[in-house]
Amino acid sequence: MESLHKNRTWDLVQLPKGKKVVRCKWVFKKKEGIPGVEEPRYKARLVAKGYSQILGVDFTDVFSPVVKHSSIRALFGIVAMHDLELEQLDVKTTFLHGELEEDIYMQQPEGFIASEKEDYVCLLRKSLYGLKQSPRQWYKRFDSFMASHDFKRNSLDSCVYFKKNSNGSFVYLLLYVDDMLIAAKDKGEIRKVKAQLSEEFEMKDLGPAKKILGMEILRDRKASKLYLSQKGYIKKVLCRFNMQSAKPVSTTLAAHFRLSSALSPQSDDEIEYMSHVPYSSAVGSLSMLWFAHFGRTKDGVIGYVDADFAGDLDRRRSLTSYVFTIRGCAISWKATLQTTVALSTTEAKYMAITEACKEAIWLKGLFSELNEDLQINTVFCDSQSAIFLTKDQMFHERTKHIDVRYHFIRDIIARGDIVVSKISTHENPADMMTKSLPITKFEHCLDLVGVHC
Known part of the structure; x- marks a missing residue:
């Protein structure tokens, strides 16, 4: 008062x-x-x-x-x-x-x-x-x-x-x-x-x-490192869902496991039972977790992009994922279903590259205004055919059905604002955001973006 x-x-x-x-x-x-x-x-x-x-x-x-x-x-x-x-x-x-x-x-x-x-x-x-x-x-x-x-x-x-x-x-x-x-x-x-x-x-x-x-x-300060930790948040989430003594597992899903709406509760009894289980709340809370460190490595800002073709079993839409790192640590990432259905893996990754390059342009502008000369010239993708599609205007018959907003990537690349380069699937950390991975591959992807569990 x-x-x-x-x-x-x-x-x-x-x-x-x-x-x-x-x-x-x-x-x-x-x-x-x-x-x-x-x-x-x-x-x-x-x-x-x-x-x-x-x-x-x-x-x-x-x-x-x-x-x-x-x-x-x-x-x-x-x-x-x-x-x-x-x-x-x-x-x-x-x-x-x-x-x-x-x-x-x-x-x-x-x-x-x-x-x-x-x-x-x-x-x-x-x-x-x-x-x-x-x-x-x-x-x-x-x-x-x-x-x-x-x-x-x-x-x-x-x-x-x-x-x-x-x-x-x-x-x-x-x-x-x-x-x-x-x-x-x-x-x-x-x-x-x-x-x-x-x-x-x-x-x-x-x-x-x-x-x-x-x-x-x-x-x-001596090691020029800055760490972000969510230990307190993790403990709070575990207490909220009474999981303090739960057993840890190396990965939440087996690599071959695919989810669909058919696995949801179907009968009235199943729906009633699951209404009392805070499953979605728990998953939503845990999805916010990450631990990262920032330091003085040589690399500037680098982007990685991937797509899982028709990963949504219900609507057959593909999943776009990208992650950007600064000095080897993740600063921006996204995993979301594409708004239209892709007809091939190449198309799915072509559309994913466009979304990643939009974020690259935003980051480039942000750092530029903050007087940081961090060039974001390279976005890595593991699909050579998708990269080729971003550079060549010839294949109109193969791309005329794709929403026009995805094609602006060709102008961006033609001007030299962003370079899309090939990277091995094994070295692409965006891979962990499109599918379940074996624990060794998953941990390797985390290391590539400076995130630790």
């Missing part, structure tokens, strides 16, 4: 005729810290019941960007390459900083009803947790602040900011709602940015970055 009053979040007024009141409630939470490093925190938050807001009356736009995971990993790669300082900040009462553009009336919070003004309501001046527009209003306020302090916003990720100092060095800032990562060569530059932020917002200085989005950040 002190924060709310200090921030002048509302004025107490009588409710105008014809206006409705948004209700609110208190939410209490224990925020776990890092064992041995950070103590748990107990937080109270006043939340507006925004689900009762009406579009066009109480709010209009609600979209607010957050930094992409690929951008976070790209920054870690830059930090490891140049041995930058990496520190973290947290904005206290984040959504209380946004300026509202609509008149919203809220009931007085429980336990803090003003004496002799019991029938008054809160006319909100600043955004509040729970309001539909709160994330957007906070981002607009923060973005305006960064621009006023000569930071530039990356055109390819709206939550990546950078600033060139007079000595030629750069300061980088990444924003994920209320979490900020700041990187620079000199600690003095970071202290300067922190001071500027603290003048405008109520901040909590977390010092050297230790954890972001559930990933623990570990550094070995």
Whole structure:
């Protein structure tokens, strides 16, 4: 409440005729810290019941960007390459900083009803947790602040900011709602940015970055290594599904095993039984796991792409997969079903190459704006025929049925922006994302992209 009053979040007024009141409630939470490093925190938050807001009356736009995971990993790669300082900040009462553009009336919070003004309501001046527009209003306020302090916003990720100092060095800032990562060569530059932020917002200085989005950040400055670990998240997931004592296996599926909807529950009894088994939740939670390290190896940014022809047994669609590494460690990857049916392995891999090259162009632009001269000229594929198809315009009869959006790869290659090169299937780490592999091959693929289980 002190924060709310200090921030002048509302004025107490009588409710105008014809206006409705948004209700609110208190939410209490224990925020776990890092064992041995950070103590748990107990937080109270006043939340507006925004689900009762009406579009066009109480709010209009609600979209607010957050930094992409690929951008976070790209920054870690830059930090490891140049041995930058990496520190973290947290904005206290984040959504209380946004300026509202609509008149919203809220009931007085429980336990803090003003004496002799019991029938008054809160006319909100600043955004509040729970309001539909709160994330957007906070981002607009923060973005305006960064621009006023000569930071530039990356055109390819709206939550990546950078600033060139007079000595030629750069300061980088990444924003994920209320979490900020700041990187620079000199600690003095970071202290300067922190001071500027603290003048405008109520901040909590977390010092050297230790954890972001559930990933623990570990550094070995002598070895020029930065590690990301999710041990804490793994333990939490295992406890959630009562699997603390479960036996580990080398691979989740045998290499020959193929899944289809025919294996799903069919009878009413089977459906009822499986409705109580949190299978999909468990798989979804485990699919987020990875452990990576970033360092100073020779290689720049390299892409690998693969496709599994007609891997979807139900709709006969193929699976596209790609992974990009910086200095030998994965920063961006994807595995998704193609939107159209391919008629051959060559076509499936041709379409996969197009998707991978789109990501390569995005990464190239991201690094270029961050003043990193990391050329992403090569994407490796294990299909010579698919590579040949990307370079030759002659085979119209073989490709005229393929969606036109996939053919832009030919212009990209003709200009020399991206080179697609052949690689052995055994050395293509994208292979692990299209099919089940024997454990030795799977571990080899993980090693190729700097990921360890």
